Amino acid sequence: MKIGCIQMNMGFGKVEQNYERAEVLIRQAAEQGAEIIVLPEMWNSGYALEQLDELADVHGERTQAFLSALSKELGVHIVGGSVSTKEEDGFYNTMYTYNKDGEKVGTYNKAHLFRLMDEHLHLQAGDKMNRFALGDIEAAGVICYDIRFPEWLRAHALAGAKVLFVSAQWPTPRIDHWKTLLQARAIENQCFIIAVNRIANKKENFNGQSMVIEPWGDVLWVGGDDEELAIIDVDFSVVDEIRARIPVYDDRRPSLYEDVVTVK
Numbered sequence: 300m301k302i303g304c305i306q307m308n309m310g311f312g313k314v315e316q317n318y319e320r321a322e323v324l325i326r327q328a329a330e331q332g333a334e335i336i337v338l339p340e341m342w343n344s345g346y347a348l349e350q351l352d353e354l355a356d357v358h359g360e361r362t363q364a365f366l367s368a369l370s371k372e373l374g375v376h377i378v379g380g381s382v383s384t385k386e387e388d389g390f391y392n393t394m395y396t397y398n399k400d401g402e403k404v405g406t407y408n409k410a411h412l413f414r415l416m417d418e419h420l421h422l423q424a425g426d427k428m429n430r431f432a433l434g435d436i437e438a439a440g441v442i443c444y445d446i447r448f449p450e451w452l453r454a455h456a457l458a459g460a461k462v463l464f465v466s467a468q469w470p471t472p473r474i475d476h477w478k479t480l481l482q483a484r485a486i487e488n489q490c491f492i493i494a495v496n497r498i499a500n501k502k503e504n505f506n507g508q509s510m511v512i513e514p515w516g517d518v519l520w521v522g523g524d525d526e527e528l529a530i531i532d533v534d535f536s537v538v539d540e541i542r543a544r545i546p547v548y549d550d551r552r553p554s555l556y557e558d559v560v561t562v563k
């Protein structure tokens with residue numbers, strides 16, 4: 300299956316420009332044969348958190364119409380990265396996923412808010428998982444800081460996901476954490492990780508390094524440090540083979556992890 304990873308450079312607070320750019324890149328990805336297209340985090344507004352009242356997508360209506368129309372017209376699945384959205388009780392960092400028939404299969408509000416980028420001061424946290432199927436592919440989607448919480452990704456894998464999509468705005472100074480955490484999440488969950496980061500100029504400090512990692516931990520692709528559209532071929536059938544080779548899921552002992560044991 301061909302995955303189109305859109306390592307996009309969105310403009311800070313430039314909503315109109317960002318929708319236009321996202322559409323150009325989605326169309327290019329489809330023309331180049333992508334069957335699943337993945338966008339980065341908060342691509343509509345960037346991290347213009349102080350301006351969300353003017354910039355956030357009200358009830359996510361514009362983004363949902365945009366992704367639904369494009370996925371249906373182009374016949375591609377779209378993991379829509381995330382956008383800032385506005386609801387009655389505040390603002391959210393929301394991922395919408397559409398299948399190739401233009402149907403919404405996932406809505407996810409980022410569960411772990413990243414204090415270092417002030418998310419907790421401006422956003423509400425979600426509390427629902429994000430499991431969905433794209434055709435016969437069992438998948439899940441999380442957002443950026445979520446990857447520091449292995450329990451959260453494990454919960455999605457235990458619920459059946461064999462592919463974990465990650466959309467991010469992960470800055471350059473911690474890019475080694477990004478790479479290491481993603482590889483670990485792929486190995487421990489024995490699943491594909493398809494992780495798309497943003498790119499920006501040097502001042503804004505986002506250097507891409509999006510990644511596609513297969514369930515043995517081998518890295519199939521790493522993005523460069525420019526805006527980039529990459530089409531990566533993956534064979535999802537290897538998940539079952541790797542899970543059979545080292546049966547981690549059968550060997551788990553959840554009762555040990557749930558009861559805290561004090562060793563004297």
Ligand SMILES: NC(=O)CCC(=O)C(=O)O
Nearest residue numbers: 413443444468469470473
């Ligand atoms: N947008 C984010 O959630 C950033 C997370 C991050 O940079 C980290 O180090 O974690």
